[in-house]
Amino acid sequence: MPLDYPIHDRRLPNGLRVIVSPDHSVPNVTVNLWVGVGSRHEEPGRTGFAHLFEHLMFQGSRNVASGEHFAALMAQGGRLNATTWFDRTNYFETVPKGAMDLALWLEADRHGHLLDAVNQENLDNQRDVVKEEKRQRYDNAPYGTALIEVYAAVFPDGHPYHHPTIGSMADLDAASVDDVHAFFQRYYGPNNSVLTLCGDVSPEDGFAAVERYFGDLAASAETPRGPGPQLPPLASPVRVDVTGEVPNDRLHLAFRLPVDPTPDFVAAGFALDILGGLSTSRLTRRLVREEQVAHHVDAHAMGFIDGSSLGLITLDVADGQDADVIEARAMEELERFAESGPTAVEMEAVMAQAERAWLSALAGQEERADLISHATLLHDDPGFINTYLDRLAAVTPEQVTEVARAWLRPANRATVAFLRAQEVAA
Amino acid sequence: MxxxxxxxxxxxxxxxxxxxxxxxxxxxxxxxxxxxxxxxxxxxxxxxxxxxxxxxxxxxxxxxxxxxxxxxxxxxxxxxxxxxxxxxxxxxxxxxxxxxxxxxxxxxxxxxxxxxxxxxxxxxxxxxxxxxxxxxxxxxxxxxxxxxxxxxxxxxxxxxxxxxxxxxxxxxxxxxxxxxxxxxxxxxxxxxxxxxxxxxxxxxxxxxxxxxxxxxxxxxxxxxxWSVPDQAPAAAPVRARRAVDAARVVAVDRPGSVQSEFAIGWSGPDRHTDLGWAAYQVLSFVIGGSPTARVDAVLREDKGYTYGIRSAFRPRRVGGTFVTSGSVRTEVTVDALRLLLDILDRTREGFTVEEVRDGVDFISKTAPGRYATADAVAGEAATLALDGLPLDFTTTNLQRMAELTPEDLHAAVNAVVTGEWTVVVVGDATAWLDGIRDLDRGEVTVVPN
The missing domain is CATH 3.30.830.10 (Metalloenzyme, LuxS/M16 peptidase-like)
Structure with a gap:
């Protein structure tokens, strides 16, 4: 179906890219800021810093006390947070429209004048909080470190995606107040950010409000380095075994993929859905339904900009089954798919499920604003939300086959196997 | 600026x-x-x-x-x-x-x-x-x-x-x-x-x-x-009784665990409560619903013990629970539990005008956005129908919420919080078991994971 969410695009003299997408169905406005810095920019010895820095953005700025950003917005009915990922950091709040100016004022204060408030006490406190986040989500959860192993296996040492966004405990310990100052001065500034307003606001009022609060910030960010060259697929399989107290064996089969946005990346998404992402996918059909040797299969493509994206297939091995045998059968399916390509029904199913998922993602202002900021900051394409389904519809079975042959052969995989300890001892 | x-x-x-x-x-x-x-x-x-x-x-x-x-x-x-x-x-x-x-x-x-x-x-x-x-x-x-x-x-x-x-x-x-x-x-x-x-x-x-x-x-x-001629009506819901010895501590031992996971709770109301469900929504927010709520103001923002701990009243069809859950690093388990129980016990002393206002404002002003999608509306409507509540409950509940005073919250919390707690700690018990016994919050039992 044709989508026509309104997109109004302007750049302030200081470089801030502003998108306003009016939607008067709910009396709210989402303010969504993407900053062009993520863990891919981190220096050796300072992994995890972009994310730790994001936490400090809530600990006060020139005119805002520590914790006040959260408290002031929540008291007005704001729902807010921030996240850090390989390619970017985002900050967002959805507020009643009468509080839009307050949200912009608070954002401008921290995005322009954070360093007035940064101190050792705040840094130490948030370092502790981030270390608890790492323990909770990675170190104290079954399979919690799987993706960390996957990144290290798929991307070469020194590559921007070789290390995880959460970083290491040692590097978090090493972070200093001086690092915070240097990082802010280098990466934070209107000329390295995109601000989207989505909701009950006109383009005129939206642009004027952003100008009012962000207009006098200096274009202070350095020009960020461009992305590196496309990595080729792995030439031969990589294998990492992790043994421990996990409930069942789990295989992660990971692949380098073309960067996002390229037609080949979109086609790779089709291939992974057909292999393992649909409930009628080939691996699910064979391993879960017919042979009942796996409990669950998942597959998806993660789009990145710096030299490679990532494809990931996850297989939960059923009790009493041999992980090696199941991996070999999965490889048979990959080979078969690369040889014969998708069926017409498979292409139809991917397209239909992708359409529903995309319309669901756009159903709320919050996620719609985030998708607009994403496409604008990373791909210079503010209207992407309206054209994405057309891009999907343009993918041909031949493209999917070619991408599978080039990127999703057994030789191209890195296998990270989480294995139950007692099986290894036996 | x-x-x-x-x-x-x-x-x-x-x-x-x-x-x-x-x-x-x-x-x-x-x-x-x-x-x-x-x-x-x-x-x-x-x-x-x-x-x-x-x-x-x-x-x-x-x-x-x-x-x-x-x-x-x-x-x-x-x-x-x-x-x-x-x-x-x-x-x-x-x-x-x-x-x-x-x-x-x-x-x-x-x-x-x-x-x-x-x-x-x-x-x-x-x-x-x-x-x-x-x-x-x-x-x-x-x-x-x-x-x-x-x-x-x-x-x-x-x-x-x-x-x-x-x-x-x-x-x-x-x-x-x-x-x-x-x-x-x-x-x-x-x-x-x-x-x-x-x-x-x-x-x-x-x-x-x-x-x-x-x-x-x-x-x-x-x-x-769809026709099922001989369909029997579903049995009416009944309240699940609390154990007579519910006020005690259970340690689930996981040697080597780098964090301790807490589940601390007691009885709570369902949405039909005479005191008004709105009061309990505000209590959830003020006690443990945000990084600035009472729990995380101490455990996260002051002490740096946790990534976040949440408290919430969880309604069932009849009756409910009030549960606080989250994790802290192993070394601070005893102090974290002491602080948590102190914060929870002291809810009975009451709340300030500012706390009530912040909670009421957050819940009522976020409602248009929380119910903006078809998915959210359908989910809320199904919940109301199953609970036997009128279809304007969401709106009338917010109207009732706007009238809440500190006295209302004081009455609501004291109707359920008694100072007795079921406490579960999942983690490396050898690191904190003696310290938790010394807190003297009821019999302490250790069970395997």
Whole structure:
């Protein structure tokens, strides 16, 4: 179906890219800021810093006390947070429209004048909080470190995606107040950010409000380095075994993929859905339904900009089954798919499920604003939300086959196997 | 920055939408919400089925039955059915709560008719193939092991086992245990479905952009044809009794764990409470609903012990719980528990005008955004229907919330918080067991993971 969410695009003299997408169905406005810095920019010895820095953005700025950003917005009915990922950091709040100016004022204060408030006490406190986040989500959860192993296996040492966004405990310990100052001065500034307003606001009022609060910030960010060259697929399989107290064996089969946005990346998404992402996918059909040797299969493509994206297939091995045998059968399916390509029904199913998922993602202002900021900051394409389904519809079975042959052969995989300890001892 | 802090313009009045309501001939109560711009239509079917209807030796059968509904019907094999769903981009599934089987359907509006027909087939004529029953049982057994390995799940399981009287179904996992799940056969599933799943008493909610659609007619043609002549009415819900020795500490020992996971709780109300559910929503927010709430102001922002701990009143159909949950690093377990129990005990002393205002403002002013999508509206409507609440409850509850005073919150918290707590700690017990005994908060028992 044709989508026509309104997109109004302007750049302030200081470089801030502003998108306003009016939607008067709910009396709210989402303010969504993407900053062009993520863990891919981190220096050796300072992994995890972009994310730790994001936490400090809530600990006060020139005119805002520590914790006040959260408290002031929540008291007005704001729902807010921030996240850090390989390619970017985002900050967002959805507020009643009468509080839009307050949200912009608070954002401008921290995005322009954070360093007035940064101190050792705040840094130490948030370092502790981030270390608890790492323990909770990675170190104290079954399979919690799987993706960390996957990144290290798929991307070469020194590559921007070789290390995880959460970083290491040692590097978090090493972070200093001086690092915070240097990082802010280098990466934070209107000329390295995109601000989207989505909701009950006109383009005129939206642009004027952003100008009012962000207009006098200096274009202070350095020009960020461009992305590196496309990595080729792995030439031969990589294998990492992790043994421990996990409930069942789990295989992660990971692949380098073309960067996002390229037609080949979109086609790779089709291939992974057909292999393992649909409930009628080939691996699910064979391993879960017919042979009942796996409990669950998942597959998806993660789009990145710096030299490679990532494809990931996850297989939960059923009790009493041999992980090696199941991996070999999965490889048979990959080979078969690369040889014969998708069926017409498979292409139809991917397209239909992708359409529903995309319309669901756009159903709320919050996620719609985030998708607009994403496409604008990373791909210079503010209207992407309206054209994405057309891009999907343009993918041909031949493209999917070619991408599978080039990127999703057994030789191209890195296998990270989480294995139950007692099986290894036996 | 030269610009002064801006003033706030007052929020516009808001009300949760009122649906068009129809009673179908087969007993289905149909609620439809036409929401322009919501291109994915969300459907919920809520079939009242109390968990207490499960045979004791087959607990988990309602969950297994619900999960099998879309695994083949009288007309289609499991694979055919899955393909029919995916070719139309239909998201469809079903699960079990404490009081109902709930089927959820999401689909682009133009495929709604086809989707509703598949939904009818799934509810009315599921095939429960033998191989699929075996697979669902094996999957649930593996899931139980996954839950045992997850600290929050493990803490939750031990909490209900300690808090509720062991005769209560609520004291055991909704999805059953390994021994009860392993005993489930195809015949059992067929019998359970026949005895409990039917249109009478069920509620169907449809929400989305209905442009070009006659939704009541589409539902009448599909789910309206669902007939179970001898359907027995669902048993009325009853309160689950608390254990007489619920006020104690259970340590679930996981040697080597780098964090300790807490589940701390006591009784709470359901949404029908005379004191008003709104008061308990505000209490949840003020005590443990945000990084600036009482719990995280100390545990996270002052001490740096945790990534975040949350407190919430959790209503059941009758009665409920008030549970605080989250994790801290192993070394600070004793101090963190001492601080948490102190914060929770001191809720009985009352709340400030500012706390009440912050909580009321957050909950009431976020409502338009929280209920902006078809999915959220359908979910709320299904919850109201199952709870036997009027369809304007969401709105009247917010109106009542606006009137709340510190005295109201003081009364509400003292109606349930007594200073007694069921405390579960999952972690490396050798690191903190003696310290927790010294806190003197009831008998301390150690159980294996």
């Amino acid at each position: 030269t610009t002064a802090r801006p003033d706030i313009a007052p929020a516009e009045p808001w009300a949760f939408p009122i649906p068009r309501e129809t009673l179908l001939d087969n007993g289905i109560r149909l609620l439809t919400y036409d929401i322009p711009g919501q291109y994915v239509v969300s459907v919920r079917v809520a079939v009242p089925t109390p968990l207490t209807a499960e045979p004791r030796q087959l607990e988990g059968i309602a969950t297994i039955m619900a999960r099998l509904l879309d695994e083949g019907t009288a007309r289609h094999t499991p694979e055919e059915f899955a393909e029919l769903l995916e070719r139309k981009g239909i998201g469809l599934g079903a699960g079990m709560t404490e009081s109902a089987v709930i089927a959820e359907l999401d689909v682009a509006a133009r495929h709604l008719g086809d989707a509703l027909d598949l939904l009818r087939q799934m509810l009315a004529e599921p095939a429960f193939p033998e191989a699929e029953v075996r697979r669902a049982v094996a999957t649930r057994k593996a899931e139980i092991e996954q839950e045992r390995a997850s600290a929050p799940h493990r803490a939750g399981r031990e909490f209900v086992a300690t808090f509720y009287d062991s005769a209560e179904r609520a004291s055991r996992p909704t999805g059953g245990r390994v021994d009860t799940v392993a005993a489930i056969t195809r015949d059992d599933v067929v019998a359970f479905h026949a005895a409990h799943i039917g249109p009478r008493g069920s509620t169907v909610v449809v929400a989305g952009d209905f442009t070009g659609l006659d939704v009541p007619a589409l539902v009448e043609e599909t789910l309206g044809a």
